[in-house]
Amino acid sequence: MNRPTFGYAVAALAAAASFAVPLMLDRSQLTIFILLGTAVIVTTGLSLLMGYAGQVSLGQGSFYAVGAYTAGLMAVHGLPTLLGLAAAPVLAAALAALVGVPLLRLRGHYLAFATLAVQLILLSLVGQFEFTGGDIGLRGIPQLGVGDATLIDPLAYAYVTLAAAALVLLVTRNLIKSRPGRGLRALASTEVAAESAGVPVGRYKLAVFSLSAAYAGLAGGIYAFYLGYISPGSFPVLLSVQFVVMAVVGGLGTVWGPVVGATLITLLVQALNSLGTMPGMPAYAPDVLSYAVYALLLILVLLFMPRGLLPSIGSRLEDRRAISPTRS
Amino acid sequence: MSALLQYVISGLALGCTFALVGSGFVVIHRVTRVVNFAQGAFPVIAGLATASLLTRGLPHGAAELVAILLGGVIGLVVGVVAIGKPGTPPLASLVITLGLAIFAYAVEIIVWGDQPVSFPGLSGTVNVAGARIQQQYFLVIVVALVTFALLELFFGRTYLGKGLAACASNPYSARLVGISVTRMGLVAFALGGVLGGLAGVLVTPLQAVSFDSDVTLAINGFAAAIFGGLMRPMMALVGGLVLGVAEALVAGYYESAFQTEVALAIMLTLMVWQASRRSALEEA
Amino acid sequence: MLEVDDLVVRYGAATALDGVSLRIEQREMVALVGPNGAGKSTLLNTLSGILRPAAGRMRVEGRLAQVPEGRQLFPDLTVEDNLRLGAWRSGDRDPGRVYRLFPGLMRLRRHHAGTLSGGEQQMVAVGRALMSDPDILAVDELSLGLAPLVVADLVRHLRMLNEERGMAILLVEQNARLAFDICGRAYIIEAGRVVASGSCAELANSPEVQRAYLGGSTDEYEEYDESEESEETTR
Ligand SMILES: Nc1ncnc2c1ncn2[C@@H]1O[C@H](COP(=O)(O)OP(=O)(O)OP(=O)(O)O)[C@@H](O)[C@H]1O
Numbered sequence A: 001m002n003r004p005t006f007g008y009a010v011a012a013l014a015a016a017a018s019f020a021v022p023l024m025l026d027r028s029q030l031t032i033f034i035l036l037g038t039a040v041i042v043t044t045g046l047s048l049l050m051g052y053a054g055q056v057s058l059g060q061g062s063f064y065a066v067g068a069y070t071a072g073l074m075a076v077h078g079l080p081t082l083l084g085l086a087a088a089p090v091l092a093a094a095l096a097a098l099v100g101v102p103l104l105r106l107r108g109h110y111l112a113f114a115t116l117a118v119q120l121i122l123l124s125l126v127g128q129f130e131f132t133g134g135d136i137g138l139r140g141i142p143q144l145g146v147g148d149a150t151l152i153d154p155l156a157y158a159y160v161t162l163a164a165a166a167l168v169l170l171v172t173r174n175l176i177k178s179r180p181g182r183g184l185r186a187l188a189s190t191e192v193a194a195e196s197a198g199v200p201v202g203r204y205k206l207a208v209f210s211l212s213a214a215y216a217g218l219a220g221g222i223y224a225f226y227l228g229y230i231s232p233g234s235f236p237v238l239l240s241v242q243f244v245v246m247a248v249v250g251g252l253g254t255v256w257g258p259v260v261g262a263t264l265i266t267l268l269v270q271a272l273n274s275l276g277t278m279p280g281m282p283a284y285a286p287d288v289l290s291y292a293v294y295a296l297l298l299i300l301v302l303l304f305m306p307r308g309l310l311p312s313i314g315s316r317l318e319d320r321r322a323i324s325p326t327r328s
Numbered sequence B: 001m002s003a004l005l006q007y008v009i010s011g012l013a014l015g016c017t018f019a020l021v022g023s024g025f026v027v028i029h030r031v032t033r034v035v036n037f038a039q040g041a042f043p044v045i046a047g048l049a050t051a052s053l054l055t056r057g058l059p060h061g062a063a064e065l066v067a068i069l070l071g072g073v074i075g076l077v078v079g080v081v082a083i084g085k086p087g088t089p090p091l092a093s094l095v096i097t098l099g100l101a102i103f104a105y106a107v108e109i110i111v112w113g114d115q116p117v118s119f120p121g122l123s124g125t126v127n128v129a130g131a132r133i134q135q136q137y138f139l140v141i142v143v144a145l146v147t148f149a150l151l152e153l154f155f156g157r158t159y160l161g162k163g164l165a166a167c168a169s170n171p172y173s174a175r176l177v178g179i180s181v182t183r184m185g186l187v188a189f190a191l192g193g194v195l196g197g198l199a200g201v202l203v204t205p206l207q208a209v210s211f212d213s214d215v216t217l218a219i220n221g222f223a224a225a226i227f228g229g230l231m232r233p234m235m236a237l238v239g240g241l242v243l244g245v246a247e248a249l250v251a252g253y254y255e256s257a258f259q260t261e262v263a264l265a266i267m268l269t270l271m272v273w274q275a276s277r278r279s280a281l282e283e284a
Numbered sequence C: 001m002l003e004v005d006d007l008v009v010r011y012g013a014a015t016a017l018d019g020v021s022l023r024i025e026q027r028e029m030v031a032l033v034g035p036n037g038a039g040k041s042t043l044l045n046t047l048s049g050i051l052r053p054a055a056g057r058m059r060v061e062g063r064l065a066q067v068p069e070g071r072q073l074f075p076d077l078t079v080e081d082n083l084r085l086g087a088w089r090s091g092d093r094d095p096g097r098v099y100r101l102f103p104g105l106m107r108l109r110r111h112h113a114g115t116l117s118g119g120e121q122q123m124v125a126v127g128r129a130l131m132s133d134p135d136i137l138a139v140d141e142l143s144l145g146l147a148p149l150v151v152a153d154l155v156r157h158l159r160m161l162n163e164e165r166g167m168a169i170l171l172v173e174q175n176a177r178l179a180f181d182i183c184g185r186a187y188i189i190e191a192g193r194v195v196a197s198g199s200c201a202e203l204a205n206s207p208e209v210q211r212a213y214l215g216g217s218t219d220e221y222e223e224y225d226e227s228e229e230s231e232e233t234t235r
């Protein structure tokens, strides 16, 4: 089997599986499925940013929050929920474009701190303002729907999430294959080289940053409608770290890496959660276990599989195929 | 008037601890070009460790010393993981230190629990122009100033200090004359751990620390370090003092919830200003 | 003094040295000549232990110190600190012996190395290498970006080190005429291989060498252009 057909087969299989899976899940499992879907969406954007623009953002959680609050506030004030969902990525991207102009002039290490700072400032502002519900948060966000028809079934949300994730993956795939995508790859190797090859480095970086924020905003919108309740506490710094872990573990700058990374981490954290809440475990066990797993995965992958899990395993398979005689 | 004096002195003391954390960032960044996201873990661990050592009956002084040395050892471990493997790019090292910061959470919660911990420092107060000021504030300021003087002597006068400066200045030539840049990087990480540990030992009597205090400590320290472009320890002291006083005044006269936001805003402004100045220089 | 056999050095997949062999005897001055990208600096960095060879053998008797291409000083440290750091491996950190050799540096010892002129910087670079009391001195592009008078002065010092202290010298030069003038023997290296070697007099008479390395104007080494100059001041 050659590479493109192999890829399509995997994609088709994954698509079929993800359409079938929600039907087999109970309510709490569906919640995990939806959170996983939103994590895939955010991580896809972050992976693009880290892999192609060589920038680490520790503030993806802030764009997630902006999306959630945009959708939540609009819906609470009686605007159509679909409009809120559509506005979530737009506003997140707009914020990214706004802060990106000054921040993207910073080199990698500084940007990580700057995005972290943006998130902390945003959270504290949201906690202060009256109209966002302050520290208590925003309650009673209506269900997603058109006119009188509303989605109350978690299964329906699972499919909304799935559709959004599919859309995001499709956009990302087309972007990577497009002409600007190739320019971005030049950006990833070295900025100076890209600049001298006529790639408008600054504009590309800003575009990727905004796109990654849009993804996060979209995911945040879905999250707000599904849970119906958001507060500053829903978007801790650790959430942003978690997205970095997912992106790094899956492999940067690939289409499927974020899917693998997000799935692996989400399932692992769930498993550890059930382990940590078993009788006899200390009260802090779930937290400690998930911290340790985030940390160890992040460190081990960076040290021993710097390209991420998926590309590393992929190239190992490739090597094996290369030496097998069936390949002509 | 006496309130103002109180705010200024407490701000200076707090600023000194930011400066110590920040100088750790500077020392590590200068030598290795890595921004150490685990820098906030050193003061937390040192503070928590001092508290437990004191309850185990170790006298003041000894407990603090052990905790500071522990900070150094942990700094060394962070360094080994972050830069010990040859060929680790700086951006990977940065994310690794982030991982280590999270890993520290797990360890700290297991060892010390997740509740804030404090221990008594110097208990007396001093009367300064009508303001009653805790002696601990003065202790913090004096110890920090002495530390910075020693740091300056170390980099300016000792051969090892010059070796570290050489790695910062030109790593290729440093290797050429036989300096092991990796080993110097580990020395820098250990020193960063000691400086962070010292900050933790000094600050814990003033504000209780818990495992997640590291974000505030690291953000303030980084903001202080940014004053000198992450390259000059002395500017971190200036930065720390400015930040500390600004935050104390904001907290005293306006709203204590905005304390950290002041640091964040100053940090962002400085970073962007420095970046635009740098690119203006490059374009010229 | 120095024996290199079949040395192979790679940067990732690219082979920079492809089986280089070379000898330097005691008290010898040997030139290494070749076009840009031939692998001269790679060889020196391998001898200095900065690059690890993929294959081959090398044996250095005594200590080797390198004066790197483009000086590579510690620009924000003082001249004196630059010199003292040269003794990191060996014991004696007193830079007095370098000041006796280059009295001009004495006056500059508190200046930051980055503020010095090109010629002064090259003196510091040579001095820093001498601080380790080397038995072999490897000099990469001695004349790069320097005025002929300055080069002549540096050459005089190298000759003196060789004659009076018996230091073996490996001189890398793009300017073959200058190199052949100073040294007894030379190796010519192209694309990572030694393509010719022998006494400088012989090589200078070979038609190929003349065409490739000695052609053009006779005072070629005076014509360094701006771009090269600015390139080596930014590190
Ligand atoms: N750090 C590096 N990474 C990858 N390739 C390198 C590196 N340094 C040198 N090279 C390559 O190795 C080859 C030899 O380079 P080297 O610098 O040794 O040449 P040179 O003879 O010193 O040239 P010059 O006269 O320009 O100084 C060149 O093709 C160069 O592009």
Ligand SMILES: [Mg+2]
Binding pocket: C040, C041, C042, C069, C140
């Ligand atoms: Mg060279």
